[in-house]
Amino acid sequence: MGHVGAHVAYSLAIQGIAAELVLVDLKEAKLASEVQDLRDAVLYCPHDVIINSGTYADVGDCDIIVNCIGDIDLVATNNRLDELNFTAAQVKSYMHKVMASGFKGFIVNITNPCDVITNLIYQESGLPKGHVFGTGTGLDSSRLISQLSQQTGVAPQSINAYMIGEHGASQMAAWSCVSFGGVALSALEKQDARFAFDKPQLQKKAIDGGWVTYSGKHCTEYGICSTAARMVQCIFNDEKRIMPASMLLDGEYGERDVFVGVPCLIGKNGVERVLELPLTQEELAQFHICCEDVRRNIQTAEGIPAAE
Numbered sequence: 001m002g003h004v005g006a007h008v009a010y011s012l013a014i015q016g017i018a019a020e021l022v023l024v025d026l027k028e029a030k031l032a033s034e035v036q037d038l039r040d041a042v043l044y045c046p047h048d049v050i051i052n053s054g055t056y057a058d059v060g061d062c063d064i065i066v067n068c069i070g071d072i073d074l075v076a077t078n079n080r081l082d083e084l085n086f087t088a089a090q091v092k093s094y095m096h097k098v099m100a101s102g103f104k105g106f107i108v109n110i111t112n113p114c115d116v117i118t119n120l121i122y123q124e125s126g127l128p129k130g131h132v133f134g135t136g137t138g139l140d141s142s143r144l145i146s147q148l149s150q151q152t153g154v155a156p157q158s159i160n161a162y163m164i165g166e167h168g169a170s171q172m173a174a175w176s177c178v179s180f181g182g183v184a185l186s187a188l189e190k191q192d193a194r195f196a197f198d199k200p201q202l203q204k205k206a207i208d209g210g211w212v213t214y215s216g217k218h219c220t221e222y223g224i225c226s227t228a229a230r231m232v233q234c235i236f237n238d239e240k241r242i243m244p245a246s247m248l249l250d251g252e253y254g255e256r257d258v259f260v261g262v263p264c265l266i267g268k269n270g271v272e273r274v275l276e277l278p279l280t281q282e283e284l285a286q287f288h289i290c291c292e293d294v295r296r297n298i299q300t301a302e303g304i305p306a307a308e
Contacts, residue, residue: 001025004110005068006034007225009051013038016046017233022054022062056094060101064235066228067091067109067121083112084297085304088120092306095124106270108231109134109246110224114167116297118246119259129248130270136246137163137171137261138227144173144206151202152194154180162244162277163206164261165290171261172286173203177277231266238268247271249291253284258291258298 001009001023012018021038025031031053038051052058059065069090070083091111107125109118109132118134125132140163149156161178165171178185180195188195213220234241245264249255252262252274265273279287 001031001034002068002070002111003219004070004221004224005066006038007221008066008068008110008228009034009038010041011225011229012232013041013045013049013051015229015233017229017236018049019047020050020052022052022058024054024056024059056097057101059098060103062103062105064106064108064232065098065103066232067107067111067117068228069111084116084301087111087113087117088301088304089307091117091120092124092304093308095121099125105131106235107132108228110228112167113297115246115259115261115294116301119248119294119298120301122248122259129250130272133231133248133264133266133271134167134246134259135224135227135231136167136244136259137165138231138244139210139223140167140171140206140261141244142223142227143209144202147202147205148178151197152180162263163203164244164263164277165287166294167246167261168293169207170290170293171207172283172290173199173206174277174279174283175199176280176283234266235268235270240265240267240272242266242275245271247274249274252276253279253287255288255291258294260287260291260294 009021009023012021023031023035035051035053042049042051069087071086107121107127109121111117114134114136118132122132141161144163145156145159145161148159148161158181162174163171164174175185180188185195210220242263242265244261245266246259246261247264248259253276263275263277264271265275
């Protein structure tokens with residue numbers, strides 16, 4: 001469950017998304033506390049929610065698992081990759097237990113480094129393509145849209161923009177595909193000074209925003225738990241919603257066998273399609289660099305032994 005997992009559980013309960021929650025964590029005292037706290041909130045949720053603690057053996061009947069393992073103290077270096085030695089070892093120690101339970105559903109991963117761990121879960125679980133994906137650049141895309149909204153005065157819901165690639169320092173904004181109510185940014189910036197902003201600066205703010213959140217309270221909670229809950233809702237309701245996710249590429253963008261953040265169609269079958277943005281040649285070259293960075297980190301993860 002980790003620290004953020006409790007917030008994911010609360011989001012699923014308070015939004016009326018889940019009918020039953022099973023929380024799993026090795027820290028028994030923390031697990032008991034979180035279960036009790038969530039049960040105390042049930043009366044004020046939209047509908048009744050069954051909340052229980054469990055073990056890996058109890059997840060076999062679950063429709064969706066949200067993987068939230070983490071050690072929040074490892075984030076202090078402002079480098080998600082510093083978490084890799086811990087998170088990869090943990091995932092390797094329990095994923096076979098999850099699958100031994102008979103689990104055949106979907107796994108949404110929020111654990112960092114997100115693309116690498118999502119790839120590891122996919123390999124360790126043996127679940128079908130599309131059944132394992134991560135939040136990836138979803139929160140970063142939301143942060144970029146928020147920046148664009150503040151800059152231009154346009155409501156976030158009317159802005160279409162994506163951060164793509166690695167959920168980390170090498171991710172990039174697909175500027176050529178940004179639009180406001182269907183009107184391309186490239187056209188608007190020639191007409192209105194509000195749209196002629198410093199793109200590298202806004203991209204950096206989108207990338208660094210997580211550290212702004214962390215620096216003041218030593219954790220990130222609301223953004224990521226809302227992102228994960230939205231993905232779960234997309235599956236349960238078969239929404240066919242397009243949103244950024246860390247997904248396995250199989251020829252899209254000229255890449256294969258790597259999980260990175262890209263726009264995905266999410267419905268009852270998990271990620272049902274990867275959408276290819278019409279990137280410029282320069283953007284596509286930068287995207288390939290992102291993919292290579294993730295591949296190197298995947299190789300590192302492969303050499304990390306399972307936790308005892």
